[in-house]
Amino acid sequence: MSDTVPRPTLEAVAARAGVSRATVSRVVNGGDGVREPLVERVRQAVEELGYVPNQAARSLVTKRHDAVAVVIAEPETRVFADPFFALQLRGISKELTAHDNQLVLLLTEGRDDHTRVARYLAGGHVDGALVFSLHVDDPLPELIQGAGVPTVFGGRPGWGDGTRDVVYVDSDNRGGARAAVRHLVGLGRTRVAHITGPLDQTSAADRLQGYRDVMGDADPRLVVESDFTPGGGERAMRELLDRCPEVDAVFAANDLTASGVLRVLRERGRRVPEDVAVVGFDDMVPVAEQSDPPLTTVRQDIEEMGRIMTRLLLRSLDRRNTGGAAPDPVRPAPSGEVLPTTLVRRASA
Amino acid sequence: MSDTVPRPTLEAVAARAGVSRATVSRVVNGGDGVREPLVERVRQAVEELGYVPNQAARSLVTKRHDAVAVVIAEPETRVFADPFFALQLRGISKELTAHDNQLVLLLTEGRDDHTRVARYLAGGHVDGALVFSLHVDDPLPELIQGAGVPTVFGGRPGWGDGTRDVVYVDSDNRGGARAAVRHLVGLGRTRVAHITGPLDQTSAADRLQGYRDVMGDADPRLVVESDFTPGGGERAMRELLDRCPEVDAVFAANDLTASGVLRVLRERGRRVPEDVAVVGFDDMVPVAEQSDPPLTTVRQDIEEMGRIMTRLLLRSLDRRNTGGAAPDPVRPAPSGEVLPTTLVRRASA
Structure with missing residues (x-):
């Protein structure tokens, strides 16, 4: 010692x-x-x-600690395995450092630890919290509200009727998914499948909704649920080829899933994009650019999401600190900020 | 909000x-x-x-917060790019969770932020700290001691004369390096090079020392300083081939460096291990097993290091809390715990 x-x-x-x-x-x-x-x-x-x-x-x-907690409602192992979180943390870290605030990342092994996280948040160690990756039935938001800490959520929260007074920052998941599927349809593909993320997360549910906006729900064999991981993408693609061998396009719910999809197609001797066109989501640059073939995908600015969340939180803490400006009687505070997504064309579709 | x-x-x-x-x-x-x-x-x-x-x-x-800070004295981007830290955090997270303690990871953009980290540590938000990846001239240890927080260091600290009352957990870097170089010499190699880590870190300095224990310092062209990254390994290997084209073995200071070395050897048409044998350090399993050819390396148990550091810290906090047992008059408290390393043979040497 x-x-x-x-x-x-x-x-x-x-x-x-x-x-x-x-x-x-x-x-x-x-x-x-x-x-x-x-x-x-x-x-x-x-x-x-x-x-x-x-x-x-x-x-x-x-009355300030100049410290902001980041809580990612995933086991510590996933936080380090998925570059998505690293990108978000990069945006947050830059923004907090620019304001001389300390980034306090609270890691957990799983849901059983969420009460302890809430206890730490309630303990007066941070001024506010940025909370990510919530699943629909996760008790964490309730616990955090109980802790009385100002909070901005990453991604639209999936609970309740959406009118609760929460601030969140999200990407246009539904619009991005529509663009991906329309692109595949525009290439003349007729059997366009979708491999989803975990459907208890709004990002995955919204991307599925975007797919359905274009495709309807004609052929249920073409939608396979998965989990945003490369291994999950492989399993789902194998299942899809068994269910519907004539599939000619896949919209994968994220780039990691798409990397698993490409691996299985290569293994089964299907050419991409000639036999099966593939589109991902995220534009996680090292994954998407270095995949074989390079991946057509829907870009969302993950780092920027982290920055904007941080700015919203710090601004709200400043308001509190200066006694709190009177609420604007005309325009209520916005509850969410939704960032645009864009299709990035590479070789896979 | x-x-x-x-x-x-x-x-x-x-x-x-x-x-x-x-x-x-x-x-x-x-x-x-x-x-x-x-x-x-x-x-x-x-x-x-x-x-x-x-x-x-x-x-x-x-008098406890049931929270322990982890401070990694590297920019946030490196923490997420190097699987070494993920493994250490895994061990720490498991151990802290088993004791219902919250892991509080304090991220920074760079050294300029270390004062802020020390301020947070001094602010009474955690019971103790686990501190990693210190460079010799880093002011962080002083700042942390000023903050008055019980601390265990990951890796032997490089400052002072080593007699200061600090507790650390380390791997046998020097012994492991000796085993690697002896193995290469045992294969009949006569031009055994070493690509080092950043020599202001004791882990890198100790591995160089182990190399010198076996090779002496006969040919200074055979030692190239690098930085523990794949890109750094590539640059160092190019330099090494320019300096000394007859090199027939490389001991790389870690597996990431070795991955860069293998890439350059492939690019230059040198066969591994026939023309050049390569040994790494860490046994970072996905890197070492999936490299081409699979990497012979020195295994250290990184996750276990994290666990042991955590146990030492929690034990010391318990002693404090129970009023502090009288110091043992015969045996002083150990200042460091050094874990063994072992050579793992695969195809590259």
């Missing part, structure tokens, strides 16, 4: 800088109303002594 | 369970001295009301 060296105090900094305790405190908390030469002397003393302000004391003044 | 529903209070739970406030408090904080039927009634009321104990109040009693 690193021995706990006594921490330099505010008093020690004041003595070293030759100023009052109050001046040090003001500088440490932002420097308002302190003359520049004094600020400089205090900063130097802070540096020389290696003084770390006590956040608990500091937050008594500012 | 999710509207902050009023949080159910301790009083509400007491009323629902028909017991006193004090009884609820005792049950919530571990249930000591409360009869089982009462415990049951309180638990039921807690569940029905969705009561989340106030961690701040709770920790006034237990």
Whole structure:
């Protein structure tokens, strides 16, 4: 255990800088109303002594911890296996760092740990939370609301009637899916299949809805449920070829699923796109560009989603902190922000 | 913003369970001295009301937050690109979850953010910290000691004279490197090169030392410094082939580096292992097994390292909490635990 060296105090900094305790405190908390030469002397003393302000004391003044939690409602292993989360975290990390806020990622092994996460959120360790990857029957949103922490959700939450006062950022999953399927139909394909994501997530349900907007629900053999993973994509594609060998196009619910689909088609000797055209979703660049053949897909700006969520949260925390602006009587606060998606054509369709 | 529903209070739970406030408090904080039927009634009321104990109040009693920070002194992008960290986090996450402790991963964009990390650690949000991937001149250890948080380091810290009272868990990097190089020499190779990691990290410096234990420092052209990444491995291998085309074996400082080495050898038409034998380090299973040819490497148990670090930290926190056992007068507390490494033979050497 690193021995706990006594921490330099505010008093020690004041003595070293030759100023009052109050001046040090003001500088440490932002420097308002302190003359520049004094600020400089205090900063130097802070540096020389290696003084770390006590956040608990500091937050008594500012009522802020300058820390935001990120909660991904998936087991820790999936968080690191799926580049989707890395991209979202990249956007969040950049945005929080730009505002000198600490990113606090709360990892779990599974749903049994969600009560503990809520306890941490309720404990006054963060100013707000960004919450991802919720499944319809997940108790986490209730727990988080119980914890009383301002929250922005990633993806449209699937519970209730949608009128609850939640803020979320989402991509246009349904519109993107329609564009993908219309593209396949435009290529003259008549047996267009869809391999879905987990249908208890709104992103997967919305993409299925977009597929149905174009295809109706004529041939139920052409829709196979899967789980957003390459292995799941392989299994679903095998099942699809067994059920309906004449399939000539596949819209896969994400790029990882599409990578599994391409592997099975290669293994079965079907040419892409000549025999079967394939479209993915996400435009996860290393996956989509390096796949064989390179993948036509629906692009969503995952990193930007993370940034926008963060901005919405920080803005709302600022409003709270400045006493809270009166609610605008004309326009209610928007409950969701939906980012556009675009079809990116490569070789697979 | 999710509207902050009023949080159910301790009083509400007491009323629902028909017991006193004090009884609820005792049950919530571990249930000591409360009869089982009462415990049951309180638990039921807690569940029905969705009561989340106030961690701040709770920790006034237990002096614990049941939360441990993990700090990786690398930019967020590297944390997600290098499977090494995912494996370590897996071990930590499993162990913390088994003890109902929350894993709090503090991500940063770079060194400029380390002061903020130290501020968060000093703010009383976690009981202790696990700290990884320190570079020799990194100010983070000082900052963390200033924050006064019990800490276990991953990897032998490179600063000072090594006698400072720090606890760390490491792998036998030097012994593993010796085994790798002896294996290459045993195959009859005479031009055995080493592509190192970043030499401001002890793991890389120790592996170089192990190489020198066997090879001496006869031919300085055979040692090329690199950075533990596939791209770095490619660049270093090109340089090595330019400097010393007659090279017949490469010990790469980790498996990711080795993957870059194999790519360049293939590109240059050198057969592995016939023309050049290659050994890696880590035994990062998907990388090492799926490389072409499968990689001979030095195995370290990365996940187990994470687990052991966590156990050491939790044990030390328990000692603190129970008032601290008197220090053993005969045997001082060990400052480091070093795990064995083993050579795993596959096709590349």
